Amino acid sequence: MAVIAAQPYDYPLPSTTGLALLIIDMQRDFLEPGGFGAALGNDVTRLQAIVPTVQRLQSAFRQLGLPILQTVEGHRPDLADCPPSKYERGQSVLKIGDPGPMGRILVLGEPGNQIIAELAPQPGEKVIEKPGKGAFYNTNLEFLLKTHNISHLILAGVTTEVCVQTTMREANDRGYECLLVEDATASYFPEFKQATLAMVRAQGGIVGWTATADQVLAALQGQG
Ligand code: C5J
Numbered sequence: 001m002a003v004i005a006a007q008p009y010d011y012p013l014p015s016t017t018g019l020a021l022l023i024i025d026m027q028r029d030f031l032e033p034g035g036f037g038a039a040l041g042n043d044v045t046r047l048q049a050i051v052p053t054v055q056r057l058q059s060a061f062r063q064l065g066l067p068i069l070q071t072v073e074g075h076r077p078d079l080a081d082c083p084p085s086k087y088e089r090g091q092s093v094l095k096i097g098d099p100g101p102m103g104r105i106l107v108l109g110e111p112g113n114q115i116i117a118e119l120a121p122q123p124g125e126k127v128i129e130k131p132g133k134g135a136f137y138n139t140n141l142e143f144l145l146k147t148h149n150i151s152h153l154i155l156a157g158v159t160t161e162v163c164v165q166t167t168m169r170e171a172n173d174r175g176y177e178c179l180l181v182e183d184a185t186a187s188y189f190p191e192f193k194q195a196t197l198a199m200v201r202a203q204g205g206i207v208g209w210t211a212t213a214d215q216v217l218a219a220l221q222g223q224g
Pocket residue numbers: 024025030073158159160162163164
C-alpha cells in the first residue's frame with residue numbers, strides 16, 4: 001500500500017480514486033491589504049508566504065488528474081446568512097458588508113471574495129461558498145465528496161487554527177481521512193499554527209495527519 005510519510009505515522013493512500021485536495025479560503029479578503037483580515041489588524045504577509053507551496057500542490061493534483069476543491073468564506077449581499085454574533089464580533093474598523101478597497105467586505109462575488117489570481121480555479125474545479133468557518137456548515141461539500149467517492153482529503157489554506165482546523169475536525173467526524181500540509185497552511189499567529197499542527201496529530205492522530213508538501217508530492221509522484 002502506498003503511503004505519505006507523515007506524522008504521527010504514515011498516511012495510507014487510497015488504492016485507486018478517493019483522494020482530493022481541499023484548499024481553504026485562499027481569497028483576497030484574507031491575503032491582500034484592505035480585506036477582512038487586514039481590517040481585523042492582521043499582518044497578511046504571513047499568509048502570502050505559503051502561496052508558492054499551495055501552487056505546487058495544485059499543479060501536481062492537476063497533472064495527476066486528481067480532484068481539487070476550494071472554499072471561500074463569504075455571505076449573501078443581504079447578509080441573511082450572517083448571524084448577528086458574527087456580524088457584531090471584533091470591533092473592527094470595517095464590518096462584514098461594509099464597502100472596502102476590494103468591494104464589500106466578505107460578501108460573495110465582490111472582488112475581495114475572489115480566490116487570489118495565483119490559485120484561480122480551472123474550469124471544472126469546484127469552489128464551495130461557505131458562510132461559516134467550517135466548510136461543511138451550510139454547504140453541499142459532503143454531497144460533493146460522496147458523489148465523487150472521495151474518502152481522503154489533503155488540506156491546505158488559511159487560517160490554520162480557524163477555517164482549516166474547523167473544516168478538518170468536521171471532516172474527521174464525518175469519517176474522512178485528513179492530512180494537513182504543514183507548509184501549505186498559515187496563520188496570522190505563527191504560534192497558533194504550530195499549536196494546531198501539534199493538536200491535530202496528538203493522541204495517535206486524533207484529528208488526522210500532518211506532512212510537508214515535499215512528502216505529499218514524493219508519495220503522489222511515486223504513485224504516478
Ligand atoms: C477567518 C479563515 N480567520 N479562513 N477565516 O476568519 O480562517
